[in-house]
Amino acid sequence: EVQLVESGGGLVQPGRSLKLSCAASGFTFSNYYMAWVRQAPKKGLEWVATISTSGSRTYYPDSVKGRFTISRDNAKSSLYLQMNSLKSEDTATYYCARQGAAMGYWGQGVMVTVSS
């Protein structure tokens, strides 16, 4: 059974940093692109980042480019999102997702609140 479990969320002040983790199991992690998607409270879904199988290629929307960094450790079947220079508009639930034909499997999400 595919499982994705996010961790690392919490309350952080504007301008500070936070690192999210996603532990994957139930599939060969190194064979899949992985992604982060977020959802602000009562809002829609926003794709945040994608990383290739080896980690050599990464993709971001303009809203987070230069502030967020996606990475992975295939030996540990883990995905990460380093978030720097956080803003109030980054407040959201962050989901880890496995990319295949589409983003077919999602974690339960982790809440990040950016507030002073």
Next chain:
Amino acid sequence: DIVMTQSPFSLAVSEGEMVTINCKSSQSLLSSGNQKNYLAWYQQKPGQSPKLLIYYASTRQSGVPDRFIGSGSGTDFTLTISDVQAEDLADYYCLQHYSYPYTFGAGTKLELK
């Protein structure tokens, strides 16, 4: 960036009715290489993660009831739910994964009339 225009914003239905949700992309999502449309549909119930219903515009994910039907090609796509059940009340989103940045539609809230 590809803009996804999803409609309607909300829909009130009775059990047993059929509903359609539309998604229009600002550019074609059809790959000339494999003739697949890179359009997916998701269902999200309150307090839950999104669940993939349809990928490649019309392929139903394993375990998804056959009352969920995806159709369309190029720039115009539709999710049809026939014989709506109470358990189908949720938010629905389309996603284009043809090119980065990936973009979602704004969502459609399916409510009980």
